[in-house]
Amino acid sequence: MTANEPKSPLTALLVAQFFGAFNDNAWKMMVALLTIRAATAGLTTADPAFESASQAQTTLAYVVFTLPLALFSLPAGMLADLWSKRTLIVWLKALEIGLMGLGTYALATDAPRLLPLIVLGLMGMQSAFFSPAKYGIIPELLPPERLAWGNARLEMWTFLAIILGTGAGGLLLDLSGPTPALAGGLLTLFALIGWIASWYVPPVPPARAEGGFVATIRSSWQAIGADRVLYLAVLGSIYFWFTASLLGQDILVYTKALTRDWANSDTWSGLPLAFYGIGVGLGSLWAGRLSRHLVEYGLIPLGALGIAFFSLLFSLWGPTYGYTLLLMVLLGLASGLVVVPLNAIVQWRAPADRRGGIIALTNVFVFFGIMAGSLGAGGLAWLGLSTRAILTLSSLFTVGGTVWAVWLLPDFLIRLIFVILTHTFYRLTIVGEENVPREGGALLVPNHVSFIDSFLIMASTHRQVRFIVDSIYYYNFWLHPLMRWMNAIPVSATGGLRVILKALRQAGDCLDQGDLVCIFAEGQMTRIGHLLPFRRGLERIIKGRTAPIIPIYLDRLWGSFYSRAGGAFFSKLPERYPYPITIQFGAPLPSDTPTVRLRQIVQELGTAAWEHRKPDSFPLHHEAIRSLRTRPWRCAFADANRWMTKAGVLAGAVALARRLRHEWEGQRHVGICLPPSIAGALVNLAATLLGKVTVNLNFTTGLAGLESAAQQAGLQTVVTSREFLDKAKVALPSGLRPVFLEEVGKDIGPFEKLYCLAIGLLAPLPLLEWLCYADRRVGPDDPATIIFSSGSTGTPKGVVLTHYNILSNIEGVGQALPVGHRDRLLGVLPFFHSFGFMSLWFSLKCGMGIVFHPNPLDAARIGELVEQHAITFLIATPTFLQLYMRRCAPGQFGSLRLVFTGAEKLTERLATAFEEKFGIRPIEGYGATECAPAITVSTLDIREAGIYQVGSRRGFVGHPVPGVSVRTVDPETGEPIPVGQPGMLLVKGPNVMAGYLGRPDLTAKVMRDGWYVTGDIAIIDEDGFVKITDRLSRFSKIGGEMVPHGKVEEALMEAAGATTQVFAVTGIPDEKKGEALAVLTTLPLERIPPLLDKLAAQGLPNLFIPKKERFVQVPAIPVLGTGKVDLRTVRQIALEAFAAPAAAKS
Missing domain, CATH: 3.40.50.980 (Rossmann fold)
Known part of the structure; x- marks a missing residue:
């Protein structure tokens, strides 16, 4: 998920809290068992008075401990805000030593039952002052994104202490026998250890310098009432602890009745509560893991329903002792899912200067809830209800409370859906979530790949996000309630300008109110696998505002159950379970960031996101x-x-x-x-x-x-x-x-x-x-x-x-090209060619068949193979396509549905001629061996009702392969080039090579801050399509001007009306202008002068028109085994033909 957690500053606090909670619960259990033992002397478990007396004595012990918690919490909160919380913790741990010493004295002298109860009450008072200090110091020691992590560990150690303390209370009484003071001495020793640990808690300053008791109460109450989420979290805490108190007391009585006749009955009767503590500890850890670095309040209804279910199961089943222990663990597990997010919400939403007071006020309500639960258990027992009947009522109350909370705050239900979705079917990796502002407005701009993109974005941040949603989905019968709960903003692309502007104004108002607003700038879900062009509506939303733009890239969703890969939703089974997804947040951008630049940044985020695929590859x-x-x-x-x-x-x-x-x-x-x-x-x-x-x-x-x-x-x-x-x-x-x-x-x-x-x-x-x-x-x-x-x-x-270079390239190309296991590929490119090598592994990975032929120039046999094997996918260079045009019949290529070409430029004349003959237009890609090899790829257009997505553009080599980023810079200065202007093409992505074999010097020359320098001159348009104009090495500097060889070749081919490669342009030294153009041609030289006249008539600059005496007739244009023009041989022939001195100079 993220980098390893740094060393925790909570260690000393956790140790001090552990021994304090252990002593609280051990002493409470010892006092409760001693009073029960005295009150039920002479009674049997069959006697109705036994259960009533047990409930009464347990209630007494719980009330004595809880009442001071309620009474002293408010002054404790005031002190926690006015004093350093660390200082308060040290003094309170010192007080605990004295109280445990007094308790030991009470046990040693066989004092009346009143003194142990007084010590228990004073322990409650000490806990009241300790609680706001320990919870309030966590946000001061940890950043907000680690609050759930910190609370999970605090709750785990707290409940581990409750487990051991609750279980040890009865065990210590049994082991100490006639000398219970030994148990008190051990608790005193634990208090001393906790006090020593408290000195190692990092010091923190007071939260505020002034404020009285009344002011603390008033400001805390106002803060709770002003924040609905905080208010509901406080109510949830009260209800949780009310239920926990009622259940804990009821189950203690239930298990006391089960074990009354057992040896060491006190020990056995305390164990179920200890097992409950084990469950809470495990549930707290689970909640922290599920929350990641968020305050995941979607866990609350999930845990509440778990508590209700297991309580009801307990009451209906009436389990034996062994199954009671199991159910207590499960109850605790569900409780941990509730208590961690509730505490984290209170800490997160509480203002820093009033946090101690708010926690204290919450504690007051919670302690009254605990008391009410304890009194409720005793009262219901007094009314004649059995322990199982009380459990039934508790479960029904819990269900009702959960439904009520979800009704008041639908976010709870939505977050619950996210929790289930993202931790069962999906495994989220969230990167850069710290870039989302903790408060204030911001415009989120992600790519749009699947139907669940909105849910995943909401699951990746604890803040509420308001989405701009197409009105078709907003007013859908099934989705409309969900959209209303999400406070989505409907917009209709067909509703006219007024409707659109109204939605954009509403989105702007939400930013002004401090909300997070999310817009899918592509305007529709991608159906071609590429990042679509960004629409300019987002500029209207953000114009004139200071809210930042947060770019987001959602990765690995293409091909998932909810994407349009393969043409439809819900038509695919996931490749993995759970399905991994990466959500990459970018750094905040200023509000005046142009849409084109924003799209490029989102694309570069995609490149970063693809690196997170590597551990799973x-x-x-x-x-x-x-x-x-x-x-x-x-x-x-x-x-x-x-x-x-x-x-x-x-x-x-x-x-x-x-x-x-x-x-x-x-x-x-x-x-x-x-x-x-x-x-x-x-x-x-x-x-x-x-x-x-x-x-x-x-x-x-x-x-x-x-x-x-x-x-x-x-x-x-x-x-x-x-x-x-x-x-x-x-x-x-x-x-x-x-x-x-x-x-x-x-x-x-x-x-x-x-x-x-x-x-x-x-x-x-x-x-x-x-x-x-x-x-x-x-x-x-x-x-x-x-x-x-x-x-x-x-x-x-x-x-x-x-x-991974090759695999990432295969996955990227596979995302863009609509091919699968039903396709068959013609394999004619040799394996020493990067496209040929990639094609082999591409076909194996995609599951498609591949039909080999050793000679790509054997056009006649290739036509027969395509027809014989019903080949659907052809990869070839333009040179090979020219051969197939001449020697293959149109019907032989009738099974083809995708013709992909690369390695050299596909001219418009060749593409048109191929389409006219075979009825299928070749689409072009671009690559380099150093990029494994695909850099850009075109794909088929998608046309559906209301949908038109352009996959290819004539004269362009397509979009960057998914996961790959491109940019153009000035070849000399390295400065970025504006959109639409030619510049040196740089490439970055997981497909970029490890380096040149044994040549780190050459590797360093072509790598620039992680970007591969292609050596090609390219243009990137506003929609992200790339056009290669020529290689930098295929320019001649004539009289100070750069003349591209490729453009001259295209002009000559067009003038000659040729569809095959009949010209090859190169540069040779020239004494007057530094360099001159030379041309190899397969045409008769007498045809050249009219062609040059035609170029001049078309307005081609004179520097771009070769001299007629610089043409050399050759039998064929030199070609490499890969199908590319052999430019080295072309230049050698030109040098040899025109000047030996020039050759010597070179």
């Missing part, structure tokens, strides 16, 4: 195995020749892991050189299962590239296939020992396959790893893979990606 292979065990009969992997079920994939991966462990022994990084295929996927899964870090080698870079990667990664072996090496004509570095799959798999027999299938499906994951002889257990921050960058603009670098 699992390694990639754990997620994959869990998914494979679900519907194991479904197809998981396929290619042109075969297909495998999920169960088969599990068995194959486990079998390979067990065989390859010998080959990989002692190696942390393992090389894999295989195309996108079933074999390649199984080896990657097997390596991860063994805790290895995979290095999928880029076999298209040639021998030099393979040697560089192997050397940087420290590889010793590489898993590959003879057939693949022969077909692809790949030469492996001499320093690598090849491990051929043909040899590894040939000895795996049917029995071993069955064994691997069994443990793959049934073995717990830790056991499965052990059976596969995994080197080590990996965590979310451990490296999962090393991917070498494509080298399109420089030397390849090893990018280290952790399990």
